Amino acid sequence: MADMKSVETILEGHPDAGRDHLIPILQEVQAAEGYLSKAAITRVGLALDLPASKIFGVATFYNMFRFQPRGTYHVMVCRGTACHVKGSKRVLDMVEKVLKIAPGETSRDGLFSLEVVACMGACGLAPVVNVNGQFHAKVTPMKLQRILEECRSEEFSHV
């Protein structure tokens, strides 16, 4: 498996790793692969002598980990204080409804994935949404729907 290579390399970077290395290792795996796959979690469990249920439990405790590969378009909705005040909840609800996915999930066609973050450091532009690294300012539910539509048509113009 091509995936496993980077997990192996990451584990090599933590010789004699104990349980306290779990979170840093998982973070590195997610950085390398974009998410925590079953194969990766099982492999890390073997290395740290931790059951998969335990790792999954710990990983789901934190919001930062995802368990599905990222979509072609990775949508990050800010739920920080400034964005909250400016109505980011409605924006998030809209994304969930339109894409039929919850934060941490990826749509079935693999096109979109959703992540909720706390403050992206652009409070002046609140509410903020970031798609594949690109910031969108003062996003309303209507505006967001347009952004998502654009992504979709861009994708189809490729084929």
Place this chain on the structure above:
Amino acid sequence: MLALEANGQKIEARKGDTILQALQRGGIHVPTICHMEGLLPSGTCRMCVVEVEGAPGLVPACSFPAADGMRIHTSTPTVLKTRKAIVELLLSNHPDDCLYCARNGKCDLSDLAREHGVRNRVFRGLRKRKEKDISSPSIVRDPEKCILCGKCVRVCEEVQGVSAIDFINRGSKAFVGTAFDEGMNVSCCINCGQCILVCPTAALTERSYVDEVMRVLADPGKTVVVQHAPAVSVSIAEEFGFKPGTDIDGQMVAALRRVGFHRVFDTSFTADLTIMEEGSELIQRITQGGPLPMFTSCSPGWIKFVEQFYPELLPNVSTCKSPQQMMGAVIKSFFARRENLDPKDIVSVSIMPCTAKKFECARPEMGRDYVPDVDYVLTTRELAELFRIKGVDPGTLAPEGADTPFGERSSAGKLFGASGGVMEAAVRSAFFLLTGDEMKEYRIQDLRGMKGSKELRVKVGDLEVGAAVVSSLGQARKLMDEIKAGRSDLHFVEVMTCPGGCINGGGQPLKADLDSVKARMAALYAIDKTDTLRVSHRNSQVQRLYKEFLGKPLGHLSHQLLHTTYQKREVLR
């Protein structure tokens, strides 16, 4: 000794006691949820709060150390109000399902609600919605009824060393589930059911086959045959109001006939048969240099455990099927032929103290020509339910005996129900097979009791045999790791999945404390003490089965019917 005062009454405590232990010694009841006998306190539910004079707030009795001169109050208005509020909070997102619930009448949560006078819904939480997991042949999980006490997670990890389940997510989204929130059937769960025994609600129950069994009992075209395991007759009485440790073997057999089973066989018969086969296998391994130590194979949770976690030691596991599966195999071969029945028209049901037996009977290698040896497994609890549905109270019946050709048993076979019993039976017969003499004293005290790990060195002829007995897979794990690290003084190891053996199986009556389990064990020892047939090799019906059908132990037919194979098992672990 520490001197304390509780509710104005003097009580004594030992050094190191928690307040809860001190109160229990003094005969004072305090309700608990997350507390588990024998494990470290987790202190999460707060149900056990009491007032301690001088302490700033209420303290949890289960995790607070008792101290000399402490003055404790267990039922002040504040204490009672707090406990009631805790129950009300637990109920805030709980389904109001009691009437339709598997635990109706046997639920710790509903008991607590009643005991604390909860009469209406005070807090209205959003109801948790999550589908039942019915993927496992043994265990059903209903997360909506889970109150997140964590006991199942702890028993699975700390007692069984399996860790199939854990807390997932956090806060209001938290639930208990398997790795990747998959079905139990693809997890590393070994189906032991110990989590069911500790669960205070119906969030964990056995997969029931009562309906299926009732259907075949009503089918005139079927011959429905039942076998009952050694540990059932000494525990099922609890379901009918007898005190723990009452043996109602004969009355249970009578009740089995009343509900419509055509033949009643005793699994202890095939326990005796197991001793003949497994004993011969052990002697063969010792004399011909097979993999040692040999592990027993009668506990199906243990078998799945080895297949998942120690596949390299699979050659050390005896190839003998478990007594349940041996019985199933001779029912659908020898018995079928003797009665002129097509095996397809026989339904073979077994009554087991165990949820893992449900998984075992469905293993594809446990049958021939797509006919399984055992069709349905009911736990002790399910049999009690079947009796109740059919209006049969075993307590009111006159005792009856089991049927031929598999009705005779030795008390050695009966001992299979307690940890150490297989070993004790095996030593008795091995001694005879190797020396030609009977042991002077059959009872082997070192192998008895609830201890998780017991060892024995016995001289059999000129051979000194090293024997170990472990119960609970946490204990098994320790021993396996020693063996993997090179320990080589053992010949024979008995492993039981459940702590104490089948008398404490995951299918046994709920709400049994350690004393009840010990009473069940003592009942088996009492049977053995007075029995006239105490060794497996003198079971005349077993001898007859060899003479008329099987030939000899480890013979060709034995291999076909009574032995099996194992395989490495890939699971999410």
